[in-house]
Amino acid sequence: MRAGLVQITAGDDPAANLPGTLDLVREAAAGGAEFVLTPEVTNIISTSRKHQNQVLHQEEDDPTLAALCAEAKALGIWLLVGSLALKTHDPDGRFANRSFMVSPRGDITARYDKIHMFDVEIDEAESYRESAGYRPGDRAVLTRTDFATVGMTICYDMRFAHLYRRLAQAGARILTVPAAFSPVTGKAHWESLLRARAIETGCFVFAPAQCGQHGPTRATHGHSLAVSPWGEVLANGGDAPGVTLVDFDLSDVDKSRRRVPSLTHDRDFEGP
Template identity: 45%
Template sequence: MTIKVAALQMCSGMDPEKNAATMVKLARQAAADGATYVQTPEMTGALMRDRDALRAMLRDEDTDLIAATAADLAKELNIHVHVGSTAIARPDGKIANRGFVFGPNGKRICTYDKIHMFDVDLDNGESWRESAAYEPGKDARVVDLPFGKLGFAICYDVRFPSLFRTEAMAGAEILTVPAAFTRQTGEAHWHVLLRARAIENGAFVIAAAQAGLHEDGRETYGHSLIIDPWGRVLAEGAGEGEAVVMAEIDLDVVKASRAKIPNLKNGRDFNLDILPALAKGGMTV
């Protein structure tokens, strides 16, 4: 089955209404060009360092502006709209970094909460403690859509191959990685990580990215990507600025790639032996 998909590249600011308007504009452009599935980046609703200000604007998933706008868009355009993620107030008072998928009828099909938290100190002095504000998700997820089976990840999740392998083993044919990758880490790892996840799982990868200098001062890498199961980049965005990154994907390519390299079938359980350090001149088995 062949479909047109789109990764909507954004540079979200601190005003959810402006970001929602950008999402609408880009989604309509993508649909006009034939896309039946569109994906937005991580933190579509707002990129904001000030956590108190972020908490003040938070809504639950039933009243969130980005989720409601995406639902209306999906119905208006008769497409699947995947909000890569936005900040959502949880009933327990914590925050979820949550993605949504809405169907052509405007109904919410599923959600996914980012599992792995970006807690790092970078060489350039940047320090991030995502776990200080967000509650990590606990559930990997695969959803069977009319055009194929979709697996979910968000940004930092890309560094944990077992998540993608679990989803691929459950039948995922398209792996999604909406992101707000920092420029420093993006320049070093973005392309190679995403291509690796596609190759090792014989799956398409769609990764809508935040791109450029944001209102809160952070800088994201951009380069939204659509990659085929052989690791070939089918479409790519620039390093900054809004864009609609589109490609035609054929799900039969997944079957063909997994037949050529059947590593999902060839995996085996194994034991790990940790051997003691050898004495000088010693031997081991």
């Protein structure tokens, strides 16, 4: 089977971002991808909550989601909309960072709200407080496609290995990690973390990423990755927008898990 990882440089205007995203989804499908994945916050990257309130929509009214669902149907592909920034009905006005799995019929088969919020101070010049604008999800999500069971996660989730173990032990054979990763932490940790999650779970890991400069104060690492269940990097999208195609064989999941069946070796223990 072939997957297509879409890498974009989203700006702060969802309407302006959409045509380029659709073009790359079409390019991936034209290249033979039956499963296409877009990155985290496909619709917008903005540092202004006020601006987001002006341009974002509720899920049921979101033009980006509607267009991507229609495109999945037109192309006959499975499409992971890595995530969209969406308005919610929460009293505090925080947004959702929500990933969607869309079937070849254009139907949404699963939704996942990012659980772990990126609240960090990387250095004096770079800090983030995602929880100020987004409210965290509280539910891990598996979705069954006609080719595999997929565990859905987003970006900073990748640092929480227990989430991926739970998804794998519950049946996931593919793990999706759409991201908008910081350049500093990306250079240091991006590949290592994704390879570790693949090795620990014996799953394929597909991580489509945002890349480049999104404004005067925001940049992302890029390097969309596909990783095998044995921890091998199958494809790297580099640092420019585009499509990365990767062929994968799900029998590799069983081969890796037979070689090191660690998912079945959990033991209870006391302490610390």
